[in-house]
Amino acid sequence: xxxxxxxxxxxxxxxxxxxxxxxxxxxxxxxxxxxxxxxxxxxxxxxxxxxxxxxxxxxxxxxxxxxxxxxxxxxxxxxxxxxxxxxxxxxxxxxxxxxxxxxxxxxxxxxxxxxxxxxxxxxxxxxxxxxxxxxxxxxxxxxxxxxxxxxxxxxxxxxxxxxxxxxxxxxxxxxxxxxxxxxxxxxxxxxxxxxxxxxxxxxxxxxxxxxxxxxxxxxxxxxxxxxxxxxxxxxxxxxxxxxxxxxxxxxxxxxxxxxxxxxxxxxxxxxxxxxxxxxxxxxxxxxxxxxxxxxxxxxxxxxxxxxxxxxxxxxxxxxxxxxxxxxxxxxxxxxxxxxxx
Numbered sequence: 001x002x003x004x005x006x007x008x009x010x011x012x013x014x015x016x017x018x019x020x021x022x023x024x025x026x027x028x029x030x031x032x033x034x035x036x037x038x039x040x041x042x043x044x045x046x047x048x049x050x051x052x053x054x055x056x057x058x059x060x061x062x063x064x065x066x067x068x069x070x071x072x073x074x075x076x077x078x079x080x081x082x083x084x085x086x087x088x089x090x091x092x093x094x095x096x097x098x099x100x101x102x103x104x105x106x107x108x109x110x111x112x113x114x115x116x117x118x119x120x121x122x123x124x125x126x127x128x129x130x131x132x133x134x135x136x137x138x139x140x141x142x143x144x145x146x147x148x149x150x151x152x153x154x155x156x157x158x159x160x161x162x163x164x165x166x167x168x169x170x171x172x173x174x175x176x177x178x179x180x181x182x183x184x185x186x187x188x189x190x191x192x193x194x195x196x197x198x199x200x201x202x203x204x205x206x207x208x209x210x211x212x213x214x215x216x217x218x219x220x221x222x223x224x225x226x227x228x229x230x231x232x233x234x235x236x237x238x239x240x241x242x243x244x245x246x247x248x249x250x251x252x253x254x255x256x257x258x259x260x261x262x263x264x265x266x267x268x269x270x271x272x273x274x275x276x277x278x279x280x281x282x283x284x285x286x287x288x289x290x291x292x293x294x295x296x297x298x299x300x301x302x303x304x305x306x307x308x309x310x311x312x313x314x315x316x317x318x319x320x321x322x323x324x325x326x327x328x329x330x331x332x333x334x335x336x337x338x339x340x341x
Contacts, residue, residue: 009052017046069316072102073129077230079288080259080305084129084154087309095317125320127152127312150326152316154308162326164319166312168303173334174206176301177255177283180336182214186252186281189219190244192237192261194226203257203285203301219255220248230260237264245272252280259286262298266341282341296340304332 011029015022020039028035028043035043046052069092075081089099126149128141138158145151145162152164181189189211193204208219224240227233237256241264256262262284269279276282276296284291287302311330318324 009047009050011052013050014043014046014052017050018042067097068100068125069097069313070100070102070126071129072126075130075230076103078130079290080155080286080303081129083288083305084309084312087306088127088129088154088313089309091310091313092317095313097313097317125150125152125316127154127316128156129154129309130156150316150319152312152319154312155303155305160327164312164315164326165329166308166315167329167331168308168334169331170202170334171206173285173301173303174203174208174255175210176334176336177203177285178207178210178214178216180283180299180338181211181253181255181281182216184253184281187216188249188251189216189253189255190222190248190251191219192222192224192241192254192256192258192265194233194257194261195223201257204255207255220251224261233258233260234264237261238268241265241268242271245269250274250280254280254282256282256284259284259288259291259298259300262300262341263290263294266294266296266298276341283336287337291337291339299339299341300337302335302337304334307332 011022011025015025018025020043024035024039025043028040029047071085071088073081073085076085085101089101092099126144128151141151141153141158141163142160145160150164151162152166154166155168157165157167191204191207193201204221211217211219222240222244224233224236227236237260241261245268254265256265262282265282266276269276269282274280282298284298284300285303287300288305291298291300311332315324315328315330319326
């Protein structure tokens with residue numbers, strides 16, 4: 001038999017090797033106090049000799065009170081989601097919790113996630129990062145909440161009394177974009193939206209309402225279909241904006257409800273030798289390293305991703321430990337980051 005196919009050592013083998021009960025082995029390896037120091041050392045030495053490695057996640061799933069948080073992320077390609085995820089993990093670790101990270105990259109992975117991870121015995125907590133998508137619908141989340149799961153939504157809203165939500169104020173974000181264009185003396189504009197992304201549509205609605213309040217013409221709505229990954233989003237957005245540049249009079253400003261759409265607008269404009277500030281202005285949504293180092297750098301509405309991740313972990317753990325009631329909503333204020341566009 002090849003070495004690579006050798007089965008992992010188990011606690012049963014340690015017990016048989018030392019002639020003691022498996023319960024004693026389990027207690028020693030778990031740090032239980034009802035095991036003498038002499039016996040513990042014998043067990044640890046034997047475990048090392050036969051190559052035993054503890055499975056943290058398995059032991060946590062078997063525990064009646066696992067210190068394990070499940071984190072579901074739809075877009076691990078998105079720097080915004082990455083910033084939230086890293087902040088969430090650091091905060092949870094500081095409070096003694098481990099993270100099981102699930103990348104919901106397609107419909108099948110989401111089905112597996114629901115069936116095998118959320119259905120596992122003892123897992124009572126879930127955090128979801130990012131806006132809504134067909135992968136994890138509001139109905140699925142509501143079912144989990146109704147079944148007693150503790151759910152924290154990071155960067156996403158849901159009308160459910162038990163949903164803990166940590167979000168950025170998208171209504172203010174949309175209004176900030178409109179006020180920015182108004183301060184520059186711009187009148188005509190387009191707003192770039194994504195069909196199926198209802199969770200972030202408030203940005204576009206708020207932008208249009210604010211433009212109306214300011215007495216400016218109604219923006220033209222550009223729509224693109226929802227796509228499953230960043231590269232597909234970019235290509236779809238580029239196709240829509242390239243066609244719009246051909247079919248419609250050029251506006252003075254373009255507001256995109258996402259950063260990827262703004263990057264596509266920038267590339268399409270450069271291909272046509274357009275100049276920001278001279279031909280039109282551009283505002284995207286989501287301030288990451290991409291917006292700063294993309295050329296030209298993109299003016300954006302910043303969402304405090306690190307703060308959202310930190311608050312999400314704190315809230316979810318507080319609910320699990322009985323320090324906070326489920327269903328709290330924390331909203332952070334966005335800000336305008338003015339750059340080249």
